[in-house]
Amino acid sequence: MAAKKANKKPVRYRMHVKKGDTVQVIAGSDKAKVGEVLAVFPKTSQVIVKGVNLKTKHLKPRQEGESGQIITKEAPIHSCKVMLYSTKQNVASRICYTYTEDGRKVRMLKKTGEIID
Known part of the structure; x- marks a missing residue:
C-alpha cells in the first residue's frame, strides 16, 4: 500500500535581493551585466533583472x-x-546583516561596507 502524501505548501526561500536593488549577473550568457531587480519570486527563488535574459x-x-x-x-x-x-564603487559584493545605532537590522555590502537598506 502506498503512503499518502501530505499536501505541502510551497517552500519560500529567503532571498538576498529585493525589488529595486542593483545587481550584477555572475553566471550564464548575460555574465557581467548590471541591472535593477524588477520582480522577486521567493517560491521559485528567481528574480527578473532589467535588460537581462x-x-x-x-x-x-x-x-x-x-x-x-x-x-x-x-x-x-x-x-x-x-x-x-x-554603484558608488562599481564592485559586486556579498551581503551581511548588521544593526545600526538605533537598533534597526540592515543589509551591508561586505567588500565596501556600504549600507543598502
Missing part, C-alpha cells in the same frame, strides 16, 4: 486589420546567479 515573443493579431507584434521582455533567472552591486 531577454526573450522574444511573437503575438498574433487579435482583431481583424490589426498587425502582429514581436515583443522583447525579461525572463526570470535564478537568484544564485546575481550578486548585489555597488
Whole structure:
C-alpha cells in the first residue's frame, strides 16, 4: 500500500535581493551585466533583472486589420546567479546583516561596507 502524501505548501526561500536593488549577473550568457531587480519570486527563488535574459515573443493579431507584434521582455533567472552591486564603487559584493545605532537590522555590502537598506 502506498503512503499518502501530505499536501505541502510551497517552500519560500529567503532571498538576498529585493525589488529595486542593483545587481550584477555572475553566471550564464548575460555574465557581467548590471541591472535593477524588477520582480522577486521567493517560491521559485528567481528574480527578473532589467535588460537581462531577454526573450522574444511573437503575438498574433487579435482583431481583424490589426498587425502582429514581436515583443522583447525579461525572463526570470535564478537568484544564485546575481550578486548585489555597488554603484558608488562599481564592485559586486556579498551581503551581511548588521544593526545600526538605533537598533534597526540592515543589509551591508561586505567588500565596501556600504549600507543598502
